[in-house]
Amino acid sequence: MSQLKDDGKPLFVQIKELIEDQIVKGQLNEGDQAPSTNQLVQFYKINHVTVAKGVNQLVDAGILYKQRGVGMFVAEGAKETLMKQRKEDFMDLYVMKIVEEADKIGLSEEELITLIKQARRNM
Template identity: 65%
Template sequence: MNGSVHPDNKPLFIQIKEKIEDQIVNDQLLEGEQVPSTTQLSNFYKINHITVLKGINMLVDSGLIYKKRGVGMFVAEGAKEMLLRTRRGAFADDYVAPMVREADKLDLSTEDLFEIITQVKEREAHES
């Protein structure tokens, strides 16, 4: 796993869960591929094994990864699509809805909003 766990408002086990989810979405962990063990993750991030296990168990409970007894944990078939579907819904609720409410306050039309989004995407593409 690339990166590190940073102290923020989220518990460490949630950060571990989200890092693995990000790796699935970004194709760093493919469906059917083995996930790093809890020991590897706890050593890498220098955090308690139980904390890592709690995050892993959340992924197992949600059906994103599964355990093969004595072998390890693996990314489930359909995990990426499940994550994308969930994140798209959250994106609409967390980002688009507030943006639309603010656009209404500013009396921006749908076309205005589309133009602003297009300009920002173009600017971001040039800066990358």
Template identity: 60%
Template sequence: MSASFHDNKPIFIQVREQIEDQIVNDQLKEGDQAPSTNQLVQFYKINHATISKGITQLVDEGILFKKRGVGMFVAEGAKQVLIEKRKQAFMEDYVIGLVQEAEKLQISDKEMIELIQQAKKEI
């Protein structure tokens, strides 16, 4: 986890995304106990309400679940839910614009695939 934040998003969203990243990257697996709100407050040195807002969203979406008196845990299927959500966001944020620009430039599907393969080789 990184303790630094940037100004382009609210902090509670950044905290939430860092927990999501840990799940997607298998640092937190299904059934694992997630860091407590108090641990996150101490780590990030930010307001309890800010942390709680991000955690509550994850609970509301079924990514985390609470065990009364024990803590917060990663829900079964959470990783797949996050991957599907991120694939959809990837399409909306990147692919649609890419396809629209390719259409303007009259780039065929085959050419687009070749360009993507070339880009993958360069990274």
């Protein structure tokens, strides 16, 4: 498991995003057992209520499901749901702002695409 960051996000959001990232990256697949709240509490040394809040948001969103007495598991279609949401968020948070700024400074669509390709090569 990766470490939590001191980036201003609440810890329960970081826990939620950590599990989401594992699903998106294929580290957790449909039907796989997700880390238990006790495991997360022990690993990150944070309050059980905080961990439960992040995990319960994933359950409420249908990303995880609980099997009483056994644990939590990745729901069918979870990766597709997360990918769809992340693509929508990416559009809203980044692409629209880039396009707006490109319009302000007079970049053509072709110039913008060239800059994006150049940025990818430089990664």
